[in-house]
Amino acid sequence: KNQVEQSPQSLIILEGKNCTLQCNYTVSPFSNLRWYKQDTGRGPVSLTIMTFSENTKSNGRYTATLDADTKQSSLHITASQLSDSASYICVVVAGGTYKYIFGTGTRLKVLA
Amino acid sequence: EAEVAQSPRYKITEKSQAVAFWCDPISGHATLYWYRQILGQGPELLVQFQDESVVDDSQLPKDRFSAERLKGVDSTLKIQPAELGDSAMYLCASRDPGLPSYNEQFFGPGTRLTVL
Numbered sequence: 428k429n430q431v432e433q434s435p436q437s438l439i440i441l442e443g444k445n446c447t448l449q450c451n452y453t454v455s456p457f458s459n460l461r462w463y464k465q466d467t468g469r470g471p472v473s474l475t476i477m478t479f480s481e482n483t484k485s486n487g488r489y490t491a492t493l494d495a496d497t498k499q500s501s502l503h504i505t506a507s508q509l510s511d512s513a514s515y516i517c518v519v520v521a522g523g524t525y526k527y528i529f530g531t532g533t534r535l536k537v538l539a
Numbered sequence: 540e541a542e543v544a545q546s547p548r549y550k551i552t553e554k555s556q557a558v559a560f561w562c563d564p565i566s567g568h569a570t571l572y573w574y575r576q577i578l579g580q581g582p583e584l585l586v587q588f589q590d591e592s593v594v595d596d597s598q599l600p601k602d603r604f605s606a607e608r609l610k611g612v613d614s615t616l617k618i619q620p621a622e623l624g625d626s627a628m629y630l631c632a633s634r635d636p637g638l639p640s641y642n643e644q645f646f647g648p649g650t651r652l653t654v655l
Contacts, residue, residue: 431581458642470543470630470646471582516581525634525642529581
């Protein structure tokens with residue numbers, strides 16, 4: 428069964444600190460993996476996208492990694508800001524159908 | 540920058556009432572999705588359209604939910620009658636299958652439904 432699991436479920440950090448979110452998946456065939464940021468009450472916004480051959484992708488203070496062998500991805504946030512408080516959703520796109528398989532998200536709270 | 544539009548943004552209704560949500564995808568996007576997102580969970584696909592045709596509605600509770608995209612542009616999702624368990628965020632997304640963008644879906648802001 429195609430599944431995407433994320434950890435931790437929630438996380439609280441102080442402003443300026445770094446954090447890493449994890450994503451494990453069992454999706455086959457694989458097309459690409461995306462990380463989305465979802466502010467409360469808003470739709471998800473794409474942060475990064477990685478294909479099978481990519482190991483690392485950065486977008487400002489966000490850096491995503493992908494290990495296609497172990498089927499794991501991480502999202503690292505550097506020097507967190509209050510505006511980083513949101514849910515972060517890992518999405519694996521299935522090959523062929525391009526169906527999105529969503530994780531349940533990690534809810535991040537950044538405190539001043 | 541083009542965006543997916545949804546309305547209303549918020550809807551409060553009583554159980555057994557009918558509700559309808561509207562979505563206008565990015566111009567030219569032939570593929571349209573409706574998702575339901577329960578608080579604290581990831582979105583769940585309800586229905587996928589390609590132009591005006593339904594491609595996947597396997598997870599749509601057809602006894603109470605209906606969706607249409609008559610002219611292949613905007614779309615309406617209806618619930619009748621609404622139940623308490625329908626309280627959720629309803630997200631619309633669109634995609635241009637012809638673009639070499641790894642098939643990215645663009646999401647609207649969602650409609651937050653509360654059933655009392």
